[in-house]
Amino acid sequence: MSKGVTVWFTGLPCSGKTTIADRLGEVLRGRGEKVERLDGDTVRKGLTSDLGFSKEDRAENIKRVTFVAKLLTRNEVKVLATFVSPYIDRRQKTRxxxxxxxxxxxxxxxxxxxxRDVKGMYAKALAGEIKGFTGIDDPYEEPVNPELVVDxxxxxxxxxxxxxxAEMEKRGYL
Ligand SMILES: Nc1ncnc2c1ncn2[C@@H]1O[C@H](COP(=O)(O)OP(=O)(O)O)[C@@H](O)[C@H]1O
Ligand SMILES: [Mg+2]
Structure with missing residues (x-):
């Protein structure tokens, strides 16, 4: 039976998380895999629309997503999760x-x-129009031992x- 896994993409806004995971999802579905996408932008419009961007709210956002990803993963789904998820301690709990x-x-x-500034958010953050934007005036803690780095x-x-x-294959998930 095909093994479930959560592939967790972390990185700055506009780093390419959504783009890469969407394309990966297409490839995996083409191979007949069960795939689910969990993306920061869509999750924050629904499941966690009550939350903001304080450290506590960011952690709560990831906590709820982790719960969902866990359920899917144990049902043989390839979960492609794309979240800035800037804090090491919260990512470690998710793992x-x-x-x-x-x-x-x-x-x-x-x-x-x-x-790249896909949605013009960096421009706003640099102009001081939005506060607490990751990479500008909010921290991003780089992963210490990620399974994979993409540049x-x-x-x-x-x-x-x-x-x-290739990494999913190497680890026995494909
Ligand atoms: N090698 C690459 N990998 C991923 N995205 C890239 C790459 N080169 C350019 N881009 C562009 O960078 C942007 C990344 O945006 P997005 O995927 O929405 O980032 P994120 O989800 O991390 O905020 C897209 O416009 C994408 O086309
Ligand atoms: Mg995105």
Whole structure:
């Protein structure tokens, strides 16, 4: 039977988490895998729409997502979770709770993220119009021992997707 796993993408806003995981999801579905996407933007519109961006609320956001990811993972689903998830301690708890877990650090320099600025949020944060924006005036704690690092300023989207697929295979999830 196909094994469930949560592949957890962490990184700065605009680092490429959503883009890479969406493409990976297409590839996995094409192979007949059961896939679910959990994405920060969509989760915050529904499941956690009552939460903001304080350290406590960010942790609560990830706590609820972890609960959902755990249920899916134990039902042989490939869960592709894409959250800034800036704090090491909360990511570590998520890893322990889910068990079958792989962390992918989407390591894009903040300068490149600012250049991409997909939704114009960096511009607002730099202008002081929004406070507590990760990478500008809120911390991002880099992963210490992620299963995989992707450098999107040096790799194409397809190359990053292939790296994640290879790592999933190596770890027996495909
Ligand atoms: N190698 C790459 N991997 C991922 N995204 C890339 C890459 N090169 C350029 N991009 C672009 O960077 C942007 C990343 O945005 P997004 O995936 O929404 O980031 P996040 O979900 O991390 O906030 C997209 O516009 C994407 O097309
Ligand atoms: Mg995203």
């Amino acid at each position: 322990e709770e889910i068990g079958e877990f792989m962390m992918v650090y989407v390591r894009t320099p903040v300068k490149e993220c600012i250049r 999107t300023d040096k790799e194409t989207i397809e190359e990053s997707v292939q790296k994640v697929l």
